[in-house]
Amino acid sequence: MSAAVHEEHAHDPAHIRKVAMWVFLGSECLLFGTLISTFLLYRTRTGDGPTAAEIFDIPFTSISSFILLMSSLTMVLAHHSTGRKDWRQMRVWLVATALLGMTFLAGQVFEFTGFVEEGLTVTTSPFGSSFFVLTSFHGTHVAVGVLMLLVTALMSYTGRWRPDAGMDVELVGLYWHFVDIVWIVIFTVVYLLGV
Amino acid sequence: MTGNRGLWHWLTTTDHKKIGKLYGVTALAFFVVGGVEALLIRLQLATPNGEILSADAYNQMFTMHATTMVFLVVMPAAAALTNYFLPILIGARDVAFPRLNALSYWIFLFGGLFLTLSFFVGGAPDGGWFGYAPLSTQVPEVVRMDYWALGLLVLGLASVLSSVNFITTVLTLRAPGMTLMRMPVFAWMATVVSFLLLFSLPIITIGLLQVYLDRNLGTAFFSAAGGGDPILWQHLFWLFGHPEVYVLVLPAMGIVSEVLPTFSRKPLFGRPFVIFSGIAIGFMGFGVWAHHMFTAGLGPVAEAAFALTTMFIAVPTGVKIFNWLGTIWGGSLRLKTPMLFSLGFIFLFVIGGLSGVTHSIAPADSQQHDTYYVVAHFHYVLFGGAVFGLFSGVYYWWPKVTGKLLNERIGKLHFWLMFIGMNLTFAPMHILGLNGMPRRTYRYAEGLGLDLWNLVATVGSFTIAASVAVFFWNAYRTAKRGEVAGNDPWDGRTLEWSISSPPPEHNFDVVPVVHSEDDFWHRKYTEDASGNAIPLAASAQADPGHPETIHLPSPSYYPVLSAAGIFVMVVGLVYLPWGLSVVGGGAVVTLWGLFGWSMEPLTREDHG
Numbered sequence: 001m002s003a004a005v006h007e008e009h010a011h012d013p014a015h016i017r018k019v020a021m022w023v024f025l026g027s028e029c030l031l032f033g034t035l036i037s038t039f040l041l042y043r044t045r046t047g048d049g050p051t052a053a054e055i056f057d058i059p060f061t062s063i064s065s066f067i068l069l070m071s072s073l074t075m076v077l078a079h080h081s082t083g084r085k086d087w088r089q090m091r092v093w094l095v096a097t098a099l100l101g102m103t104f105l106a107g108q109v110f111e112f113t114g115f116v117e118e119g120l121t122v123t124t125s126p127f128g129s130s131f132f133v134l135t136s137f138h139g140t141h142v143a144v145g146v147l148m149l150l151v152t153a154l155m156s157y158t159g160r161w162r163p164d165a166g167m168d169v170e171l172v173g174l175y176w177h178f179v180d181i182v183w184i185v186i187f188t189v190v191y192l193l194g195v
Numbered sequence: 196m197t198g199n200r201g202l203w204h205w206l207t208t209t210d211h212k213k214i215g216k217l218y219g220v221t222a223l224a225f226f227v228v229g230g231v232e233a234l235l236i237r238l239q240l241a242t243p244n245g246e247i248l249s250a251d252a253y254n255q256m257f258t259m260h261a262t263t264m265v266f267l268v269v270m271p272a273a274a275a276l277t278n279y280f281l282p283i284l285i286g287a288r289d290v291a292f293p294r295l296n297a298l299s300y301w302i303f304l305f306g307g308l309f310l311t312l313s314f315f316v317g318g319a320p321d322g323g324w325f326g327y328a329p330l331s332t333q334v335p336e337v338v339r340m341d342y343w344a345l346g347l348l349v350l351g352l353a354s355v356l357s358s359v360n361f362i363t364t365v366l367t368l369r370a371p372g373m374t375l376m377r378m379p380v381f382a383w384m385a386t387v388v389s390f391l392l393l394f395s396l397p398i399i400t401i402g403l404l405q406v407y408l409d410r411n412l413g414t415a416f417f418s419a420a421g422g423g424d425p426i427l428w429q430h431l432f433w434l435f436g437h438p439e440v441y442v443l444v445l446p447a448m449g450i451v452s453e454v455l456p457t458f459s460r461k462p463l464f465g466r467p468f469v470i471f472s473g474i475a476i477g478f479m480g481f482g483v484w485a486h487h488m489f490t491a492g493l494g495p496v497a498e499a500a501f502a503l504t505t506m507f508i509a510v511p512t513g514v515k516i517f518n519w520l521g522t523i524w525g526g527s528l529r530l531k532t533p534m535l536f537s538l539g540f541i542f543l544f545v546i547g548g549l550s551g552v553t554h555s556i557a558p559a560d561s562q563q564h565d566t567y568y569v570v571a572h573f574h575y576v577l578f579g580g581a582v583f584g585l586f587s588g589v590y591y592w593w594p595k596v597t598g599k600l601l602n603e604r605i606g607k608l609h610f611w612l613m614f615i616g617m618n619l620t621f622a623p624m625h626i627l628g629l630n631g632m633p634r635r636t637y638r639y640a641e642g643l644g645l646d647l648w649n650l651v652a653t654v655g656s657f658t659i660a661a662s663v664a665v666f667f668w669n670a671y672r673t674a675k676r677g678e679v680a681g682n683d684p685w686d687g688r689t690l691e692w693s694i695s696s697p698p699p700e701h702n703f704d705v706v707p708v709v710h711s712e713d714d715f716w717h718r719k720y721t722e723d724a725s726g727n728a729i730p731l732a733a734s735a736q737a738d739p740g741h742p743e744t745i746h747l748p749s750p751s752y753y754p755v756l757s758a759a760g761i762f763v764m765v766v767g768l769v770y771l772p773w774g775l776s777v778v779g780g781g782a783v784v785t786l787w788g789l790f791g792w793s794m795e796p797l798t799r800e801d802h803g
Binding site: 124 | 427
């Protein structure tokens with residue numbers, strides 16, 4: 001790549017924001033890494049409360065995990081539509097992604113309610129504390145992602161929609177895929193290793 | 196649009212230079228606050244059985260002195276210089292995200308005010324700057340440590356956002372020809388610091404969240420009674436805390452690496468080694484944290500491993516020291532005030548570094564742990580190191596920022612008073628510590644042989660205070676009738692000296708094209724056969740100006756609005772459960788700010 005081409009590329013605002021998103025996600029890795037480390041330290045410290053094997057419902061969580069992973073597919077389709085400047089289809093896939101994310105969140109709320117009924121709360125044991133804080137921290141990220149998806153879809157109706165708006169979708173997509181990947185780690189480490 | 200002055204202008208500015216000034220002024224204000232706290236500590240300890248402070252007030256003083264100096268003085272002072280000079284040093288017109296930059300500053304300011312506010316509402320945090328659990332997680336009815344945990348969370352957010360901003364700036368906005376290895380060393384060290392913050396702050400963020408939840412929600416993260424492990428807090432804190440040490444000192448190392456070549460009229464000796472050892476320090480900084488925990492009972496294997504990594508990290512630091520000495524060697528030295536502070540940095544940092552290596556020997560450390568020997572060590576590194584380096588940068592760049600030179604004679608008085616005061620204060624603490632005087636105890640009995648050196652330390656601390664007063668006098672006098680600096684008062688080597696003092700709003704009329712390291716020097720001088728610098732004719736250095744259309748970021752009030760919402764939120768979080776409605780109110784304000792932000796066009800009309 002010649003220097004001139006490189007320069008033009010480097011000063012492109014879309015490129016700059018993408019670099020920033022990658023850097024930010026690097027920081028996010030450490031947030032989740034610390035929470036997962038805390039969980040690994042405490043995963044057998046259940047005190048008088050229920051253990052992981054006693055409460056986890058692997059088939060249920062597998063389904064909600066599958067739903068979340070499918071939302072990455074719809075996210076890719078949304079981004080693909082921006083390449084063709086097909087804004088209508090882009091909105092459809094953005095909203096579909098948000099709906100899948102909300103389904104996952106609903107599953108998490110349902111699951112948590114069950115755990116609380118079985119006697120595991122955030123104060124029961126270090127296991128309970130680290131489990132709920134880790135998974136709800138991830139859930140908060142999903143919720144923020146849903147908000148970003150819906151705002152992006154809504155903004156495409158306004159007059160402020162810019163020609164480089166495909167970049168917005170790509171940035172939201174980066175974030176969304178990251179949150180999904182983190183869930184794969186959580187599902188493996190917390191759920192599958194726990195039972 | 197409002198004019199260039201007035202409160203509204205400062206509240207809404209997105210100019211990296213103005214934000215840098217805001218950081219600088221705020222850091223100086225907190226320097227006075229943290230300094231007064233230190234003087235009260237020294238007054239209390241001046242004589243045996245001191246009567247100035249109660250035990251409770253003393254605990255607040257040493258906690259807030261450290262918290263203030265680390266998070267509200269040294270970090271923002273470095274952020275001030277980074278904000279102001281990083282874009283200029285790499286030939287950029289601003290940082291990558293000017294409004295995000297403003298947001299970082301306002302979050303930082305509100306975080307600092309929030310921490311300091313605690314003094315007036317029932318007492319300041321009193322559990323040490325490292326807030327060891329379970330001390331920090333007990334007694335939830337006394338909200339002091341909630342102020343501490345939430346305050347640091349807010350300050351951490353500000354630093355992570357500015358780190359993302361600086362890293363993106365360095366990666367994407369360098370001028371043509373400004374390759375990474377041609378970047379000035381200060382820009383390099385600012386980049387390393389940004390990466391350190393980016394990866395270390397999330398760790399403490401989670402730790403602080405856990406402390407907050409233990410206190411307010413009854414979780415069991417650090418509660419031994421509930422099955423949790425207080426040692427986990429120590430790991431999380433020092434996994435952040437040790438990289439943080441390098442966050443404090445690397446900017447100073449960057450400044451020294453700019454000042455020494457300028458005042459020796461030689462290029463930095465072994466430039467790539469200085470850069471790579473800075474990077475090495477950044478990496479290794481994450482592998483030494485447990486040397487803060489040698490008395491926590493980690494077992495011989497862990498202690499041996501961390502003893503070795505700790506000895507090892509002295510190597511890249513030593514490489515830097517020798518390269519700085521190599522830079523001075525054979526140079527034509529000019530002992531101006533910035534140079535004095537840089538030389539003072541080397542001298543004091545070597546002492547602090549060597550006493551640091553003594554901590555790496557775990558059995559010896561068990562004796563030194565929690566004594567004044569440790570206090571002596573880290574003040575040599577952080578005061579003799581970081582603060583001297585930062586003052587070197589202040590004297591060096593003051594003419595660029597204000598257009599006027601700080602007075603040399605008063606500056607030298609400042610340096611010598613501070614140098615003597617620093618050694619009077621902290622050198623005796625080595626002896627006090629080795630004689631067994633513990634840290635964080637508010638009184639010592641008579642007849643333990645501690646009286647003399649404590650008195651000397653107190654005299655020293657007031658000498659430091661006098662030197663700071665001299666600095667403020669110098670700043671005031673310079674503003675009134677200082678000597679006009681011109682563009683290039685020090686015969687500098689880097690791009691900031693190629694533009695006017697103070698720089699124009701857009702920094703560069705024409706974005707410079709860089710051909711070598713120390714590019715500006717090579718525009719001024721060529722070399723003869725024996726390597727002596729020969730000035731080039733003026734015509735050869737003239738920069739043909741073709742003013743082009745320059746887009747500058749518009750002022751915006753959304754950053755300060757969003758930050759204010761965050762402030763309201765954390766105030767509410769202290770006073771759960773009724774504070775929850777306050778949290779909601781703050782969240783609405785922040786969301787309003789962020790939404791308005793995302794709908795706001797980025798640039799104002801063309802400039803010039």
